[in-house]
Amino acid sequence: MRKSKLLTTFALCLLATALGASVALAAAGGSGRGNGGGRGRGGGGAAAGPRAAALTLTAPATPATRPDDEGFLRRWVLLEPIPAQGVSESAFHKVATKEYFPKEFSTVPRDGEKVTVDGTELTWHAYDSTRYNVNLYHFSYALSKPTNGVFWLAVTVINCPEEMKNVRLAVGSNDASVWWVNGEELLGLYDNRMDTFDDGVSKRITLKKGPNVIRAAICNEMGPSDFCARILDENDKPVRGITLSLGDATK
Numbered sequence: 001m002r003k004s005k006l007l008t009t010f011a012l013c014l015l016a017t018a019l020g021a022s023v024a025l026a027a028a029g030g031s032g033r034g035n036g037g038g039r040g041r042g043g044g045g046a047a048a049g050p051r052a053a054a055l056t057l058t059a060p061a062t063p064a065t066r067p068d069d070e071g072f073l074r075r076w077v078l079l080e081p082i083p084a085q086g087v088s089e090s091a092f093h094k095v096a097t098k099e100y101f102p103k104e105f106s107t108v109p110r111d112g113e114k115v116t117v118d119g120t121e122l123t124w125h126a127y128d129s130t131r132y133n134v135n136l137y138h139f140s141y142a143l144s145k146p147t148n149g150v151f152w153l154a155v156t157v158i159n160c161p162e163e164m165k166n167v168r169l170a171v172g173s174n175d176a177s178v179w180w181v182n183g184e185e186l187l188g189l190y191d192n193r194m195d196t197f198d199d200g201v202s203k204r205i206t207l208k209k210g211p212n213v214i215r216a217a218i219c220n221e222m223g224p225s226d227f228c229a230r231i232l233d234e235n236d237k238p239v240r241g242i243t244l245s246l247g248d249a250t251k
């Protein structure tokens with residue numbers, strides 16, 4: 001039952017993503033002609049001018065939220081894209097594990113915080129996704145940022161009421177992704193792939209009582225890009241008895 005519902009949701013998301021891409025192509029084509037041709041086709045390049053807000057992302061309206069009914073973590077702070085070529089393990093693991101700015105792997109960014117990467121100022125944005133997954137194509141497109149040949153950093157904080165043993169991080173991503181929990185690298189997905197829930201599942205870990213930080217780096221070769229994540233308990237059931245509140249880990 002849950003699985004079929006999820007598959008239906010997944011199919012709808014694919015459809016919505018495809019429709020979003022069509023809209024993007026139409027919009028980019030229109031502005032391209034107006035500007036003398038060719039720029040920003042397919043959302044792959046940065047296009048000028050204001051755009052509508054991301055279709056599936058909203059600013060968090062409450063200090064804390066919970067996983068959805070299937071356990072998916074929908075609140076994340078996302079960094080604007082960094083150029084990156086290659087989604088194979090040999091190419092992307094090196095990119096994902098490099099430090100691009102001070103304390104990248106040890107602090108929880110705040111909404112609106114800025115960092116400088118290779119001379120370019122990038123901003124962190126806190127969002128709740130209206131879907132079980134987080135659509136990075138929507139995120140970048142709404143900001144007139146590139147969507148192809150880039151990677152994004154994503155961070156969230158889950159607060160556990162008690163220590164949780166033998167849980168696992170379960171993720172999916174389009175395309176490649178690398179994942180950390182409390183600073184430990186746990187798993188990676190590589191190559192050009194679809195975002196399928198529980199595509200990658202970590203070893204069993206212990207989440208401590210209080211805040212636990214989940215980090216991800218997600219790379220898109222081209223076209224749609226998104227990711228999803230949830231915590232599975234020792235019986236492989238989604239964990240829902242936790243809250244997400246960005247920033248608590250820094251207290």
Ligand SMILES: [Ca+2]
Nearest residue numbers: 174222223224
């Ligand atoms: Ca893709």
